[in-house]
Amino acid sequence: MTAEDPSPPASSLLLAAIRAAGGVAAPRSADLLQEVAQAAQQVGRSALQLRAAGEEKTTLRLAWPTGSAPSIEQLRDQAPPTLAPIPTLVWALCLKAAWPDPTLPHYPGQPFPAELIETAARHLGASARAVATALTRTLPGRDLITPVGPLIHLGPAVATLPGPTVTALRRGHHRLPDPQEHQEPPPSGGTAATIGDQTPHATAPHDLTHPDPPPPHSSDHIVCNTITALETARGPLPPRDLPALQDPDIRADVQSALTGIGRTLIRTPQGTWTTGYPDTVAEALNAADIGTLTPAQRTVLAVILLHTVALPRAQGRHTHAQWDTTQHGVTQRQLGRNRALSKLTISSALRALIAAGLVDTTGQGTYVPGPCLQRLSETRITALWEDLIIAGRPQGHLARAIQQRRQAARPTASPQEHP
Structure with a gap:
């Protein structure tokens, strides 16, 4: 520096x-x-x-302290996406199972078995596959629940909920679906499963913010x-x-x-x-490798940008600034033509990229650059364009020039740094 x-x-x-x-x-x-x-x-x-x-x-x-929660009205169509109906149902069941008494703190709550939620959701008409996806992927991905062994705990994101949200949940606690109502009785002669003491528990959050800040x-x-x-x-x-x-x-x-x-x-x-x-x-x-993409995610994102921005721009069909386009989408079938990645790997990468806002959808099976790409600085945008040039024609003169310039800009380590 x-x-x-x-x-x-x-x-x-x-x-x-x-x-x-x-x-x-x-x-x-x-x-x-x-x-x-x-x-x-x-x-x-x-x-x-x-x-x-x-x-x-x-x-x-x-x-979010009281009074600082985001305003959905101000964000309008840019409000963060909400959970789909089945994950919402599963989340409500999980919250009621972990937080049966609304007079107590909502976090960390108590652990519960996944079978309890699966049984209740099945009785409420949810498909087993959708419930399993919510329990193993959707809700853990948002840190709303944390599976640990055979038990599920409330995730750390629950501790960060805005005060008004917690107040509303406490007020409407009686309306949350109760998974205990649908619990199947144990087999004849058996006993109900109990929660062991060996499962690691979460700790109550400690707010580091000054309790009495000066009037703003x-x-x-x-x-x-x-x-x-x-x-x-x-x-x-x-x-x-x-x-x-x-x-x-x-x-x-x-x-x-x-x-x-x-x-x-x-x-x-x-x-x-x-x-x-x-x-x-x-x-x-x-x-520090914090918040970075995996190699598969980087590959899928690069292919999407090539199909939706780079190639249309080279063909004169895309003249918008940066990634501002919804006209040139790419389907998962087109992405699957990359034989280096399996369909499962592509699907997994797409879910992660959509969750991160790096990829968006304009219709069923059509993917376009996501809104978070516009959070990049000019330097990062330039670097990404250079990456697309290298990916599109790695042996081209321009690609070689970019690689040589980057190599020359890297700091040279001294022998003492790498014995």
């Missing part, structure tokens, strides 16, 4: 890592924890320290609300939804607060607003 491009502070990197991975191992430094909590509070978040079920280390996660100024509310909308939206938001950003002072305050959590404000070529990682933070996360 140069003097003009300093390394981001440790607290910013930790918060950026939480954004990328959902949670990170909690550092031992009390000072660093306090810096993280203060930076999170500046953007309307609270820092929680907890240990999830099945984990040995305490982790840091971000939660009106501009602080505006900054927090703006950042909340930008950070939770699926894609960029139009200026009409964020009028405060027209004020240079508010815009500078938003950028300052984002810098504290390892993020930056981005104006897209279409004039919309979003947030992303600064290049220094992105490089640090990539070096």
